[in-house]
Amino acid sequence: MSTISKENYLKAIFIEEVERNSHVPVNILSAKLGISQAAVSDMSKKLANEDLLDYQKYKGLKTTQKGRNIALDIIRKHRLWEVFLTNTLGYNCDEVHDEAEMLEHSTSTKLINKIEEFLNFPILDPHGYPIPDKNGNFPNTREIINFSQVEVGKFYEVARVNDENKEVMNYLTKIGIVLGEKLFIENSLEFDKTLIVKIRGNSIAISSQISEIFSVSLVEGA
Amino acid sequence: MSTISKENYLKAIFIEEVERNSHVPVNILSAKLGISQAAVSDMSKKLANEDLLDYQKYKGLKTTQKGRNIALDIIRKHRLWEVFLTNTLGYNCDEVHDEAEMLEHSTSTKLINKIEEFLNFPILDPHGYPIPDKNGNFPNTREIINFSQVEVGKFYEVARVNDENKEVMNYLTKIGIVLGEKLFIENSLEFDKTLIVKIRGNSIAISSQISEIFSVSLVEGA
DNA sequence: AAATAAAATTAAGCAAACTTAAATTAATAA
């Protein structure tokens, strides 16, 4: 049986396994969910029993096709709610995450399909993340790289901003890291990978920790 | 702490206590919620401990002011979601209940206030039940008086319309006297008790004979 | 008023989803 807790496990594992392109260590998931490793270990066995996880002791976690379907369904609901909250109700980008986090588990397939139609089939959520369609397929998107991967001397456009930490979100907004904003990489400090970036005519320094939080796409010939 | 389960208990008890105007027997609630009497007995103690229920052994259940506030909040969320599903997404009346039953527990105060605004402050849900406002005012529980008893300078809300005479009903509908409609009493003619009423931005005269036909409730602090 | 039926409560137990603490396995460093 699917519960809110299990849905959250599957969603978090899926997102993490895609990001690192391999099995997710228990301690990573434990930290992400704010839950003890023992609990993660326990739950993993249950999810594997239901054929939702690919799990062998000490080998980390990965969703099965069946588990992935549930994860994608929840992600789809989450992101469509985020669009609804911003576009229809006038929420700010940084206010929608927690709200969507609750709604995603209380939303039938029928309801989310109606919401999708009402919103005119959006393709990206307010942070620039793609919305899986009814069948769990992501639409085609431009190539997007994490900001920590950028090269000096090139132009980029902010493509995605992780919204999990509200404080960080607010900071990013303040320094101009918002969806669609264009920026130029002036320099990269060898010392700690701090990036010197020109944005809105100002040069600012962005730490490597902050760089992890958002992604960009290359702006050709700018 | 408030949980989905507790919210459901409080909602069911409140609705039932209003309907029968007295304490709710344990077996009635048990049947309503589809839960054993033992469980209801158990939970009642917990809710009473949190000062949400007025409960003495063998005496039945009733909400306290604090419990009533939670119940009204959930009912408000439920009914506003029902309006949203029908009016905005095109659900049929008979499809909205289960959907709203889930959403009501995953909806912040901020969100439901925005939804209310988006829907233009509806007063009744699709089944004709009144929607509690932000402050937990519940038209059903307010004192209802015949329109001939109103006082000049106050706001009222149409609470009941006698539908025995179809011709009169149509007339009332045309001038805006429909369930839930808000109005302001501008004046009362000494001569024949004709009332001058502001409704939907227009001032209209309502004869004393017509005034007998419908009832209103006072809208506090409007 | 006593017998019986109905309603409510208590008791004991279970499953889910956690916790902390202890034990085990894997990874890393001297």
Add this chain to the structure above:
DNA sequence: TTATTAATTTAAGTTTGCTTAATTTTATTT
């Protein structure tokens, strides 16, 4: 390679919200 550290799992225990069965209280009937 062995010692140490880190990661993971197992074990034992908790809370919530239920269950069924047994007991107690209240209500009803004769």
